Amino acid sequence: MLQTSYLVVGKGHIGLASALYLSAQGYTVYLFSRRHSIVAKTKTIHSIGAVSPGSYPVAACSNNLDELAALNGGQLPLNVLICCRGQDIEPYARILAKYINPQMNVLVLCASRFAGWVFCKVLTRLGIAEAQLPAVADVNNTPFVSRGNTEDQVRISTLTNKFFVAAQNRTMTNRIVVAYEAVFSNLCPAASVLEINLNKVNDIIHLPLLLVSLARWESGEDYNIYHKVGARTVGLIDHLDGDRMAVGEALGVLNLIDIKSHYQIAYGTKGPSLYEHMQQLGAYSSTTLCNPHHRYLVEDLPYGCFPLQVLARLAGVETPFLDSCITIGSKFLDIPLPWTAEFLELERQLLSQEL
Secondary structure, eight states: OOTTEEEEEOOSHHHHHHHHHHHHTTOEEEEEOSSOOTHHHHOEEEEOSSSSOEEEEOSEEESOHHHHHHTTTTOOOSEEEEEOOGGGHHHHHHHHGGGOOTTOEEEEEOSSTTHHHHHHHHHHHTTOOGGGOOEEEEESSOSEEEEEEETTEEEEEEEOSOEEEEOSSHHHHHHHHHHHTTTOTTEEEOSOHHHHHHTOOHHHHHHHHHHTTHHHHHTTOOBOTTTTOOHHHHHHHHHHHHHHHHHHHHTTOSSOOOHHHHHHHHHOOOOSSHHHHHHTOGGGGGOOBOSTTOHHHHTTIIIIIHHHHHHHHHHTOOOHHHHHHHHHHHHHHOOOOOOOHHHHTOOHHHHHHTO
16 A cells, blocks of 8 residues: 555535645545545545645545445555544544544544544554554644535645644654655644643633523524634633643643644744734634534533543643633533543543653
8 A cells, every 4th residue: 555645534614624735735635434425426625725726636435444445455544534523533433433544644634632642542442452553642732723614625825834743652654754744744743642732722712702692502603713803801711721721730831822823833923912813813714603513512521621630630630721611611501421531541640651
């Protein structure tokens, strides 16, 4: 199997953008999703953004993984990008398990904390020995800012300046970097999986903004969560980020990135306040919420903020603002919070020694 072929798993806007971005650079791309897509018929993805505008081919798109493997001698490409929400990690791990081999390099583009960790745990629970696992890397951010328009059209507005990755150990992380640095020149290695997952901030940004506009969200209004957001509202994000930083410091994570530095590193924004940084990100002008299943709540609360609370409990850190956000959000949403310490198989000693 040629290293220049890639399997992209998931056809949300990140999956489409990843497939398009790879194809635009001349790589052979296979696209898998559990749902049928028009791309299966046209084998084409259209880009209307500033990055890689035009139409680009995929070798095949299918909701049947066996069909894609059959095109490659019964195997999958060694380089796999999983682009999904946290709730999709377990199903995708079960689907991919049949074709997993230790030579694979899996990059998990998911905003949920411990998505790559969960992917590995599901594989081991299915009977795959740890020594037979592929290199599986979490990221703290996506390589680009993208928006989906239709099921075969996506807009990549800009590349992030830097995003960070870490796999199960340093050797695995280096493997991921070697496998993907030619594709993503903005990719940088991080020291540990724990560092990566504590430096994810999507939930930190999204949940406070959504909680202060729940009436609009519940009514089904199509609105931009960032429109006319004020400095005091942004201050709520700062409070939540303070809890995140306290957890990281208690766990001894050295390379913690506060939220203002996140904007500066990823997008090149400037200014003394978080409010000023957020005002400079043009991509926010086109962000809308229009359905009750939007990921800003159904992903960011149970798979982002709740695992952070799990870490806080293990570290013995009080997180009053985080706890309040989870309490209000979970009462409103009324969904289970499945990624407990027991499910994640996390304990304080493990955090300090292996992550």
